[in-house]
Amino acid sequence: MSLLDKVFAAGLVGEGGAGFPTHIKLNCKVEYLLLNAAECEPLLHTDKYLLRNFAGEILDALKETAALVEASRVFIAVKGVNTREIASLEKAIAEKKSSVQIFKLDNYYPAGDEQMLVYDITGRVVPPGQIPLTVGAVVSNAATMLHIYDALSGKPLTHKYLTVAGRVNKSAVLKVPIGTSYAECIAACGGPSIGGYYIVGGGPMMGRVFPGAEAENLSVTKTTSGILVLPAEGNFVARTEALSVRHILARAKAACIQCSFCSDLCPRRLIGHTLYPSKVMRKMALQDFNKPLAADDITRQALICCECGVCETFACPMGLSPRQVNKYVKQRLKGEKFEQKEPLSPSPLRPYRKIAPKKIMARMGLLEEYSHWNEDYRDLEPKKVRIPCSQHIGAPALPVVSAGDRVERGQLIAKAAEGKPSANIHASISGRVAQVDSVIVIEGGA
Ligand code: SF4
Numbered sequence: 001m002s003l004l005d006k007v008f009a010a011g012l013v014g015e016g017g018a019g020f021p022t023h024i025k026l027n028c029k030v031e032y033l034l035l036n037a038a039e040c041e042p043l044l045h046t047d048k049y050l051l052r053n054f055a056g057e058i059l060d061a062l063k064e065t066a067a068l069v070e071a072s073r074v075f076i077a078v079k080g081v082n083t084r085e086i087a088s089l090e091k092a093i094a095e096k097k098s099s100v101q102i103f104k105l106d107n108y109y110p111a112g113d114e115q116m117l118v119y120d121i122t123g124r125v126v127p128p129g130q131i132p133l134t135v136g137a138v139v140s141n142a143a144t145m146l147h148i149y150d151a152l153s154g155k156p157l158t159h160k161y162l163t164v165a166g167r168v169n170k171s172a173v174l175k176v177p178i179g180t181s182y183a184e185c186i187a188a189c190g191g192p193s194i195g196g197y198y199i200v201g202g203g204p205m206m207g208r209v210f211p212g213a214e215a216e217n218l219s220v221t222k223t224t225s226g227i228l229v230l231p232a233e234g235n236f237v238a239r240t241e242a243l244s245v246r247h248i249l250a251r252a253k254a255a256c257i258q259c260s261f262c263s264d265l266c267p268r269r270l271i272g273h274t275l276y277p278s279k280v281m282r283k284m285a286l287q288d289f290n291k292p293l294a295a296d297d298i299t300r301q302a303l304i305c306c307e308c309g310v311c312e313t314f315a316c317p318m319g320l321s322p323r324q325v326n327k328y329v330k331q332r333l334k335g336e337k338f339e340q341k342e343p344l345s346p347s348p349l350r351p352y353r354k355i356a357p358k359k360i361m362a363r364m365g366l367l368e369e370y371s372h373w374n375e376d377y378r379d380l381e382p383k384k385v386r387i388p389c390s391q392h393i394g395a396p397a398l399p400v401v402s403a404g405d406r407v408e409r410g411q412l413i414a415k416a417a418e419g420k421p422s423a424n425i426h427a428s429i430s431g432r433v434a435q436v437d438s439v440i441v442i443e444g445g446a
Pocket residue numbers: 262265266267268269275277304305306307308309310311312322323326
């Protein structure tokens with residue numbers, strides 16, 4: 001079986017973002033293979049754990065993957081401040097006599113954005129709306145690479161490493177079966193240490209925010225990198241969450257002073273993309289919300305916003321939310337395309353406009369959460385899992401089991417949809433199938 005076939009069989013998807021199926025992503029020939037271990041979302045520690053503990057496995061998988069995509073240059077991108085992780089990689093590289101190089105990234109947010117990473121390492125700008133393949137690169141994250149290592153020996157993706165942090169009593173990196181409930185993950189970390197809280201699935205900058213009660217029903221998927229418990233009051237996430245889009249747009253009309261700080265600090269703008277959030281804000285200030293929004297050279301810029309949040313969490317002195325406005329414009333202009341007309345010229349000011357994660361956390365009112373990390377690791381084996389058939393970008397997998405079936409851990413329970421971007425799903429625990437619809441529920445020990 002070829003590596004691509006093994007990766008497909010194992011049900012791998014990109015674990016660092018939207019979860020594009022890995023067997024499709026790696027079906028290419030490139031010059032650069034880049035391992036993204038930047039972990040730039042401030043409160044997450046999963047990739048760092050993997051680099052410290054599985055550097056050898058990651059290197060073995062990189063070697064096989066580099067041969068597959070015929071990459072002549074292979075880099076592991078890790079922040080220079082992560083000295084223990086770099087030491088672990090250097091030791092493994094020396095032991096294996098590997099030609100893989102370590103690229104030490106500056107400590108800024110969003111160093112792990114694929115477009116930033118490709119530019120930092122190769123000096124090439126991925127055009128807006130395109131993928132790194134356009135400039136001869138393919139990017140994979142540390143967790144995906146570790147699971148490629150497992151796939152080499154026929155082991156499917158059944159478990160996730162993730163960070164549980166913020167206001168919990170004993171933060172940790174957990175290894176849990178896919179389908180474990182958020183509630184069990186939080187309980188395994190001593191439960192919330194405060195009363196009113198929000199749950200964020202992912203990092204504080206780009207993760208999805210849920211009220212505490214709603215999160216009880218969520219389960220860990222292939223793309224869950226972290227679960228954060230954040231105070232319901234006194235921080236940026238909570239404040240923004242409380243506002244409706246109409247309110248955000250009304251504030252943009254009333255208070256945007258057109259200082260352009262949001263455009264000056266926009267990471268995508270700084271690598272040369274024609275994205276000026278200040279111009280989109282001005283356009284929206286002049287727009288009647290009840291009338292259709294015209295697609296023009298300004299409004300289309302919102303389509304290339306990666307929603308990193310630098311503009312609203314750090315740049316704007318008026319506490320406005322260009323990111324939320326861009327999100328709204330994107331929804332209104334669904335189906336429209338952006339065309340880059342200016343030359344792709346990165347700003348000479350970019351090196352001076354990289355923002356340290358600590359500064360962003362301070363602005364967001366999350367410095368306490370940022371400063372307290374209890375370095376710990378735990379394995380969790382729940383008695384029940386709820387595994388969604390749709391866990392990532394692309395088509396849902398199609399169930400191949402029925403309620404009442406007995407399944408073993410690692411057994412195929414849903415097949416990738418044929419001819420579409422999709423990925424297989426396997427039982428993450430052994431037990432009896434209790435429910436099959438858009439979610440497959442397995443009760444262990446039954
Ligand atoms: S969220 Fe703001 S800073 Fe980030 S890419 Fe979009 S406009 Fe730029």
